[in-house]
Amino acid sequence: MPYFDSASSAPLHPVARQALLASLDEGWADPARLYREGRRARLLLDAAREAAAEAVGCRPDELVFTPSGTRAVHSGVAGALAGRRRTGRHLVVSAVEHSSVLHSAEAHEADGGSVTEVPVDRAGAVDPAGYAAALRSDTALACLQSANHEVGTEQPVGEVAEACRAAGVPLLVDAAQSLAWGPVPAGWSLLTASAHKWGGPAGVGLLAVRKGVRFAARGPVDERESGRAAGFENIPAVVAAAASLRAVRAEAEAEGERLRGLVELIRARVPELVPDAEVVGDPVRRLPHLVTFSCLYADGEALLHALDRAGFSVSSGSSCTSSTLTPSHVLRAMGVLSEGNVRVSLPPGTAAGDVDRFLEVLPGAVAGVREQLGAPAATAAAATAAAAGDAPPGSLLVDTTGRRCPIPVIELAKVIADVPVGGTVTVLSDDEAARLDIPAWCRMRGQEYVGERPADHGVAYVVRRVS
């Protein structure tokens, strides 16, 4: 049963399992104690720290183990901001950071700080010059992921680090998605990562803080992990995390190339096999194992269920799969289609045959979901528009309020042929995803997106038929 969601959590690597089992008997005691069980635990912890530091590319005393990648980010951002509070309270983040970074930024704003979100291009990358322009004399910290977790795009970390260095601002790099594949380019000041993303156990994150970076740990004092990660050390898990990081690094070059080939196959074949599908993310500067695409007129949740029934576990950034009713902030920041979104992230060892089978199954799964929703056929749109109401002549008004993604786009597609070229369709919608998906539909279908205006219930999106 192929699992294609390693970007959420990877199955435990065999080396992690082995190291975990081996250290359960030696690593349970308190490493701060002086007796033999404590000394043994301390030796394991020190060795794990050295191994992890080597993979990260830092000194062992610059690295602490946290209970998760999320906690590493929370502690890293809060500690760096507090350490430079005298400089100012301005924080710079990219618009496509992991939620742990963006939620840290929200907490900072709620606490009176200010935040600048640097936008990304349609491939999901920040522009180094744009990032540099966001840095100010009162900027305490800048954050940039090494690569995006939803679309796989690598960020220009080296160039942004150089800009941060020039501005005297420390840069925190969230390396959660990339650390398995290699070290982060030089120039970072703080680095965070998460072991269960590389096949290590849950319960282990990394926080590295370069010597000389001002850092003031937040929260109640605790003597563990240099005062930067409170709570009793989880040594068996830490040992397993470090061992598996070494193991995946040893395989990274060869396995990365192999998975890159499988991902390239998906990138090439999906648009051929699935009508109205859009592959998103940078085609070249990207993680080797991750690819994301969206399908017009498809419901992300229904698509996940259909693929799950066919034996494939994938994830989605579509709003219809989450409880928040808003589409993925990453897709939104990129300005790409969010409906029918599928993220495929291949764990190491994925068989080529499983990818082939996925490509066989996918078209039918998408077609089935579209059929259920009454999506327009590729040939002609059905003429079932709502009455035009107050719309001008040559125009139609489609009221989809109360209906969720992908219905607004489906209804738009159904009626576009009913207005003359030059005429407009106005879609009323109170679904947050429509703001992203209606312009994306226009782009994909060669129609003109005129703009939006507030309406009594939700928003009116105006589309002009140009072909």
Place this chain on the structure above:
Amino acid sequence: MPYFDSASSAPLHPVARQALLASLDEGWADPARLYREGRRARLLLDAAREAAAEAVGCRPDELVFTPSGTRAVHSGVAGALAGRRRTGRHLVVSAVEHSSVLHSAEAHEADGGSVTEVPVDRAGAVDPAGYAAALRSDTALACLQSANHEVGTEQPVGEVAEACRAAGVPLLVDAAQSLAWGPVPAGWSLLTASAHKWGGPAGVGLLAVRKGVRFAARGPVDERESGRAAGFENIPAVVAAAASLRAVRAEAEAEGERLRGLVELIRARVPELVPDAEVVGDPVRRLPHLVTFSCLYADGEALLHALDRAGFSVSSGSSCTSSTLTPSHVLRAMGVLSEGNVRVSLPPGTAAGDVDRFLEVLPGAVAGVREQLGAPAATAAAATAAAAGDAPPGSLLVDTTGRRCPIPVIELAKVIADVPVGGTVTVLSDDEAARLDIPAWCRMRGQEYVGERPADHGVAYVVRRVS
């Protein structure tokens, strides 16, 4: 090799190991995902929550898993204080709470809140009436451990809970040391615990918050664990924690009785076998597996090393074993001797023969340490006092500045016979432990502790010879 420090961390219970192994293959995926691996992980997490909630005595939706007991306390205290901020910013704690509670209280004070520390008696217990008197109209939260981690004394949780209920103040009970032995008496509002104390794995704490208790989680938003414990769930560890809690509870009554017998043996024999030793903590209302005693004229760290060489792993609250230069805050709050302190906490399954062997080894270990330090023999004190300087006739001044525990008490003991009955010995010391140990020595030796006054370097402690 007997390990007698289960109050620090217990070896992994066989049931925990088994549950951990069994869930490594099923519990690695993200329980928030809808595909089969996610659903399996969710089932494991839900089952673990139900089992843990049953052992705690709460509803499953009242309990979240945290990355450690320390994090459970930090989050519990901060969240409860924030939830009742409108009521006031006053926090009540006992003076002998775990450092995670006291450090949370310090952080609250640093943030502008106020804290009342309720004192304890010489057995280490708070007085319920005294605790009740500390509650005010602006008290947002009260904290009381179920039993003390250093001396084993049980706190009057039921009576304090009743006082808190009457005052309308929520009570947080840190049950880290007692949860293995049974549920906390009714009446608590929040409860915290730590799995590695009961033979579960590291990396798992519990935080239970009763329905209706105002609680506002602190820190960046995170959707995991009802928003009360950020970061990816550590499901295999959580499953192991819950399974081992059930297992130790099933054995608790019989094993508790057996260990209580072994501890009673230690309590009775140590004063017989070791001259000038004091057993501390309540003799009756206490944890079944934990006993603490202190030895005059002994260095705690040297004693731990001697016992370690003899094959016994124990811990100590003496200042000479820690990096802080202050003795255990618990022993200080109780007003008992801190030098040569040894805490024995027996893991389940401890063999009676190992306790017998400990009692055989202990007298020689203490004697060896005392001999190295030149401690006075039981019969007569050596007459090597420093010159009297500005001391009045019939008095001696002993300058021990710059020398650490147990030297000040040793020097005092050496010269006490050199002053006439009615005369005084003044000990100059800059060691924080002297404040505790000199009065304790007076009590144990039937001499009069007159008091202390500031001196040029440190403090002058005055003792009158009365026998």
